[in-house]
Amino acid sequence: MIRLLYIGNALSQKGKNATSVEILSSRLRQFCKVKIASSKQNKIFRLLDMLFLVLKNHRRTDFVLIDTYSTTNFYYALIISQLSRALKVRYIPILHGGNLEKRLKENPKMSKMIFGNAYRLVSPSNFLKEHFQSYGYKNVEFIPNTIEVKDFEFCNRNIDRIKLFWLRSFSKIYNPKLAVLILDNLLKKGYNAELYMVGPDSDGSLIEIKQLVKQMNLNVKFTGKLSKKEWIEISKDSNIFINTTNFDNMPVSVIEAMALGLPIVSTDVGGLPFLITNNEDGLLVPPNDINAMADAIIKLKKDTNLKDKLVIKARKKVEKFDWNQVRVKWERLLS
Numbered sequence: 176m177i178r179l180l181y182i183g184n185a186l187s188q189k190g191k192n193a194t195s196v197e198i199l200s201s202r203l204r205q206f207c208k209v210k211i212a213s214s215k216q217n218k219i220f221r222l223l224d225m226l227f228l229v230l231k232n233h234r235r236t237d238f239v240l241i242d243t244y245s246t247t248n249f250y251y252a253l254i255i256s257q258l259s260r261a262l263k264v265r266y267i268p269i270l271h272g273g274n275l276e277k278r279l280k281e282n283p284k285m286s287k288m289i290f291g292n293a294y295r296l297v298s299p300s301n302f303l304k305e306h307f308q309s310y311g312y313k314n315v316e317f318i319p320n321t322i323e324v325k326d327f328e329f330c331n332r333n334i335d336r337i338k339l340f341w342l343r344s345f346s347k348i349y350n351p352k353l354a355v356l357i358l359d360n361l362l363k364k365g366y367n368a369e370l371y372m373v374g375p376d377s378d379g380s381l382i383e384i385k386q387l388v389k390q391m392n393l394n395v396k397f398t399g400k401l402s403k404k405e406w407i408e409i410s411k412d413s414n415i416f417i418n419t420t421n422f423d424n425m426p427v428s429v430i431e432a433m434a435l436g437l438p439i440v441s442t443d444v445g446g447l448p449f450l451i452t453n454n455e456d457g458l459l460v461p462p463n464d465i466n467a468m469a470d471a472i473i474k475l476k477k478d479t480n481l482k483d484k485l486v487i488k489a490r491k492k493v494e495k496f497d498w499n500q501v502r503v504k505w506e507r508l509l510s
Contacts, residue, residue: 181211256293320425359393413437415440429450
């Protein structure tokens with residue numbers, strides 16, 4: 176059996192959303208032996224935990240998988256990748272975050288140390304695959320983020336009263352403020368609208384958004400972090416999914432919403448246009464454009480035929496991301 180060490184931020188038990196290292200590792204265990212790190216909340220202890228896992232197990236390891244982002248985690252990836260090189264263990268960075276190109280541009284030497292010496296690079300989106308290839312990295316495999324399609328019951332909803340659904344960590348890069356401003360815009364235009372915002376705080380943005388909602392005297396329902404089962408249940412009372420992010424790659428939250436039959440209105444950033452074809456399986460608008468997103472929402476409300484087409488095609492598209500299909504790609508890579 177293939178033996179893996181999977182390095183990433185496994186912080187769902189600390190109030191954060193579950194990340195790839197937790198979700199994907201549980202699926203890889205169907206045909207691999209997998210050990211993960213780290214669930215330590217303190218960043219220094221987390222790094223030490225990651226280092227200890229590799230040092231202790233490198234002789235009994237076939238591959239080290241490394242979740243790689245553009246933020247602090249980039250330096251974790253740098254350190255773990257170079258330790259793996261020194262110990263002669265093959266490692267595979269998994270590319271996350273729509274802003275990784277900034278690292279390729281601003282930190283070319285460190286990027287080359289990580290990515291140039293990897294066994295393979297795994298990109299969950301063709302967006303990042305194309306960017307990395309343009310910088311000379313040819314060993315990039317496209318393996319999309321995956322869901323269990325059977326867990327998502329499709330429902331084509333009517334849009335009488337506009338019921339918006341926002342699902343993400345409260346972080347500035349995901350621009351939760353835009354969701355609130357869109358609600359206000361719709362109300363001022365005379366539409367009956369409401370907004371659910373689901374997710375934990377990441378950088379203090381939740382407090383700021385709640386203060387903004389209070390100042391604007393809006394009725395926004397904040398749920399905090401919910402389990403997948405819980406938020407799916409709440410989403411049944413919603414009829415439009417909005418994705419307001421400024422940077423993105425291949426967000427699982429959007430894929431899941433597409434599977435559920437929620438029509439998508441998203442900012443046209445990062446990997447989103449590689450996931451959503453505008454006017455075919457979702458609507459894309461410029462980032463941070465309140466009027467454009469509000470107008471797209473109104474368009475869905477008024478044009479039932481368009482809405483029906485979008486949700487049906489979106490469901491068919493994301494069925495290709497079902498684990499039963501994606502698993503084959505991982506088996507081929509790791510074999």
